[in-house]
Amino acid sequence: MKSFDEVNILDTRFHKVTVDQLIDYTVEAAQLEKKTIVGNVNVRAMNFAYDLQWYRDFLNNADLVFCDGFGVLLGSKLLGYSVQSGHRMTAPDFIEDLALACEKQNISLFLLAGSPGVVDKAITKLLSIAPRLRIQGHHGYFEKSGEENDSLIREINKFKPGILYVGFGMPMQERWILDNLSQIEARVFLPLGACLDFYTSTMYRGPRWVTDCGFEWLTRFFTEPQRLWKRYIIGNPLFLYRIFRQRIAEGAMTKTQPNL
Template structure:
C-alpha cells in the first residue's frame, strides 16, 4: 500500500494526497482482509483534536487521513508546508467516482448516515451511474446504544460490506467507530459527515464559486445560523489563532 507524506497541525496529522489517491486507497483496502480506518480533518476536526485527547488519538491512529477543508490546507501553508488545492477534497465531489471504482473492483459499500430517506435517495442516485454496485444502507438517526443499535450492527454484519461509510457528524461518528470497531464486520471504516445530505441536495451546499474557493462554510452559516454560528464564527478564528501561535513558537525555536 502506497505511503503518503504526513503533515501535522497542532499535533494532529493528515496526509498529502489527491482524490485519485484516496479512492485507490479505499478500494484497495476494501479488498484486503484487514480492518482499516480512513479519517478526515477540517477546521472543526482539528479544533476537536486540540481539545479532546481521544479524538486526536483517533485521527493520529487512523491508517489514512485526508484534508476535507480549505482552512486546514491554509493552516498547513502558514506552518510552512507545501500543499496544493488538489490535496484538499470534499466527499460530494467524488462520491460517484468512488462508487464507480467500487463497482469496477467488486467492492461493496454500506451507507450509514442521514435522516430517514436520505440514504435511500443516495443509493438510488449511485445505482443510476453504477448499476452493478453492491450497496445497502440505513439512516443515521437511530439510538447509539441498546437494542436499536444492535439491530443496525446486525444489518451491517449480515451484508458484510467492504467499505462502511458513517455520517453522523464530528465527533459522534468517530466515537461510534471507536466503540464498535471490533463488533462490525467491515474492512474499511470511512467517516464522511454530511456528505449524503449534500449529495442528495437535502441540505443546500452553496454555489460552486463559493465551495471551490473555501467558502462553503459561509453558505452553511447563512442557511443554519442558529446551529452553526459557534462552529464558524468562533471555531474558525480560534483555529487560526492556534495555528499562528504554533508558527510563532516554531520561529522562536529555529532562532535558538
C-alpha cells in the first residue's frame, strides 16, 4: 500500500492525500486479507482527540486519515505545514466516485448510518449511477451493545462487505468500530459521520460555493443553532487557541535551542 506524508498538529496526525488517492487507497485496501481503518479529521475531531486519549489513539493508529475540514488545513498552515485545498475533502462530494470505483473493482459496500429510510434513499441514488454495485445497508438507530448489536453484526458478516461505512457521528462511530472490530468481517472500516444525510438532502448543507469555501459549518449552525452552537461557537475558537498556543511553544523551543 502506498504511504503518504503526515501532518501532526496537537499530537494528532492526518495524511496529505487527494480525493483520488483516498478512493484508490480505500478500494485497494478492500481487496486485501486484512482489516483497514480509514479515519478523518475536522476541527471537532481534533477537539475530541485533544481531550480523549482513546480517540487520539484511534486516529494515530488508523491506517489512513484524511482531512475533512478547512479549519484543520488552516491550523496546519499556521504551524508551518505545506498543505493545499486539495488535501481536504468531504464525504458527500466523493461518495458517488467511491461507489463507481467499487462497482468497477467488484467491491461490496455496506452503509450503516442515518435514520430509518435514509440508507434506502442513499442506496437507490447510488444504484442509479452504479447499477452493478453490490450494496446493502441498515440505519444507525440501534442499540450499540447487546443482542440488537450482535444481530446487526451477523447481518454484516453474512454480506462480508469490502467497505463498511459507519455514520453515527463523532465519537460514537469510532468507539463502535473499536469495540466491534474483531467481530466484524469487513475489510475497510470507514467512519463518515452524517455523509448520507447530506448526500440524500435529508440535511441541508448550504450552497456549493459556501461548502467549497469552508463555511459549511456556518450553514449547519444557522440550521440547527440550539444543537450545534457549542460545537462551532466554542469549538472553533478553542481549536485555534490551541493551535496558537502550540505555535508559540514551538517558537519558544526553537529560540532556546543552541546553534550548532
